[in-house]
Amino acid sequence: MTHSYRTAGRSLTALHEVSIAAARGRITALVGPSGSGKSTLLRMLACLERPDEGRVEVGGTDVTALSARARRAVRRRRIGYVFQNPVDNLLDYLTVQEHLELAAKMRGSGLSLSLLDRLGLDDRRGHRPRQLSGGEQQRTALAFAAVGDPDAVLADEPTAQLDRSSAGLVAEAFRALAEAGQTVVVATHDPVLAEAADDVVELVDGRVR
Numbered sequence: 001m002t003h004s005y006r007t008a009g010r011s012l013t014a015l016h017e018v019s020i021a022a023a024r025g026r027i028t029a030l031v032g033p034s035g036s037g038k039s040t041l042l043r044m045l046a047c048l049e050r051p052d053e054g055r056v057e058v059g060g061t062d063v064t065a066l067s068a069r070a071r072r073a074v075r076r077r078r079i080g081y082v083f084q085n086p087v088d089n090l091l092d093y094l095t096v097q098e099h100l101e102l103a104a105k106m107r108g109s110g111l112s113l114s115l116l117d118r119l120g121l122d123d124r125r126g127h128r129p130r131q132l133s134g135g136e137q138q139r140t141a142l143a144f145a146a147v148g149d150p151d152a153v154l155a156d157e158p159t160a161q162l163d164r165s166s167a168g169l170v171a172e173a174f175r176a177l178a179e180a181g182q183t184v185v186v187a188t189h190d191p192v193l194a195e196a197a198d199d200v201v202e203l204v205d206g207r208v209r
């Protein structure tokens with residue numbers, strides 16, 4: 001896909017004919033210098049934006065050909081997205097378990113709490129975000145993104161606000177999701193996450209190196 005941003009009458013090509021495939025059961029890391037296009041690519045994959053040219057397929061469906069409304073439905077039901085800042089991912093007034101219940105309802109799926117065990121959050125299910133550490137919040141965000149078996153879990157710099165040991169736990173959490181069959185794509189500067197990935201895609205100036 002190719003995508004440009006137009007600001008103040010100038011055009012900047014953020015992605016040049018980028019082609020990637022992220023497979024089920026694997027962690028794909030998007031790495032590269034600041035401004036290389038990682039977040040732009042992730043937002044395209046998450047159906048948050050539509051590329052100027054090219055297409056994005058989610059589980060075999062060409063989502064770029066869908067109406068805005070149908071694309072929103074794909075995003076809600078089939079994509080889990082994790083923002084960089086742990087608090088941006090969670091609602092203050094919901095407990096960990098209530099987050100999972102909400103996500104399952106949104107995706108029209110049954111609720112499985114086994115994810116909490118896999119992510120080391122089983123004894124935190126009654127806690128609200130403010131009662132959790134940053135690492136626990138980010139693992140809750142992963143659970144929120146992954147419950148209901150979406151086609152993919154995408155995360156933009158999910159360990160940027162965390163210390164090394166919390167980042168390690170988040171990397172382990174991604175591994176648990178991949179082992180459970182999820183497609184995981186993560187944009188990151190963090191060597192802990194890049195090392196945990198099965199596939200690494202390096203972007204430089206909006207192109208795959």
Ligand SMILES: Nc1ncnc2c1ncn2[C@@H]1O[C@H](COP(=O)(O)OP(=O)(O)OP(=O)(O)O)[C@@H](O)[C@H]1O
Pocket residue numbers: 005006007012014032033034035036037038039040041187
């Ligand atoms: N909404 C936007 N409007 C205009 N330009 C944008 C917009 N979003 C990104 N860009 C530009 O597109 C290019 C790619 O940005 P992007 O955020 O995808 O890079 P990145 O690799 O994720 O960077 P970082 O590691 O710093 O987060 C940059 O030059 C950026 O300034």
